[in-house]
Amino acid sequence: KQEVTQIPAALSVPEGENLVLNCSFTDSAIYNLQWFRQDPGKGLTSLLLIQSSQREQTSGRLNASLDKSSGRSTLYIAASQPGDSATYLCAVRSGGGADGLTFGKGTHLIIQP
Amino acid sequence: EPEVTQTPSHQVTQMGQEVILRCVPISNHLYFYWYRQILGQKVEFLVSFYNNEISEKSEIFDDQFSVERPDGSNFTLKIRSTKLEDSAMYFCASSQTPNTEAFFGQGTRLTVV
Numbered sequence: 697k698q699e700v701t702q703i704p705a706a707l708s709v710p711e712g713e714n715l716v717l718n719c720s721f722t723d724s725a726i727y728n729l730q731w732f733r734q735d736p737g738k739g740l741t742s743l744l745l746i747q748s749s750q751r752e753q754t755s756g757r758l759n760a761s762l763d764k765s766s767g768r769s770t771l772y773i774a775a776s777q778p779g780d781s782a783t784y785l786c787a788v789r790s791g792g793g794a795d796g797l798t799f800g801k802g803t804h805l806i807i808q809p
Numbered sequence: 810e811p812e813v814t815q816t817p818s819h820q821v822t823q824m825g826q827e828v829i830l831r832c833v834p835i836s837n838h839l840y841f842y843w844y845r846q847i848l849g850q851k852v853e854f855l856v857s858f859y860n861n862e863i864s865e866k867s868e869i870f871d872d873q874f875s876v877e878r879p880d881g882s883n884f885t886l887k888i889r890s891t892k893l894e895d896s897a898m899y900f901c902a903s904s905q906t907p908n909t910e911a912f913f914g915q916g917t918r919l920t921v922v
Contacts, residue, residue, distance in 0.1 A: 799853070800851065
């Protein structure tokens with residue numbers, strides 16, 4: 697059964713810093729991995745989708761990498777801003793015909809002004 | 810920009826009652842999903858729906874739950890005989906295929922009292 701773990705569980709950094717969020721998954725046979733942002737009491741906003749054949753994806757200040765063989769992904773946020781404060785969720789679609797995503801518990805990020 | 814919409818945003822119901830949560834997926838998407846998030850816990854997959862039938866369901870999705878696409882735009886989750894432990898945020902999502910980006914709605918917060 698696929699398990700997704702995110703480290704750290706919480707992170708507080710000053711504005712302007714570059715930071716890295718980590719995600720690991722136990723079964724490397726995945727179709728894709730998706731990073732989301734969740735604001736308190738709100739829905740999930742998709743940030744980036746990486747297919748299993750890709751190594752990285754970029755969107756603005758965000759860069760996500762995928763090392764499928766080692767079961768790891770990182771989300772790099774450049775020049776962090778207070779508006780980046782949110783919980784960041786990693787989710788994988790496993791192989792074997794699964795449709796649904798398996799989520800990690802998230803990293804709660806606070807950017808201090 | 811197209812989005813997934815869910816109604817109601819918040820529903821309070823008495824234990825034992827039936828509830829119907831409603832979703833309008835993105836119009837050109839073919840796969841529809843329901844997820845739930847119990848407070849403080851991970852987002853969990855419930856069910857996927859394609860071509861007017863269930864494609865995949867998790868072990869959470871037992872006989873208490875059912876899904877339906879009653880017309881060309883709506884997608885519903887029915888929970889029969891609600892229990893206190895059904896209290897959670899329920900998210901609807903849609904995608905063109907299971908291997909493309911999944912877009913989530915803002916969620917329905919269900920409180921069973």
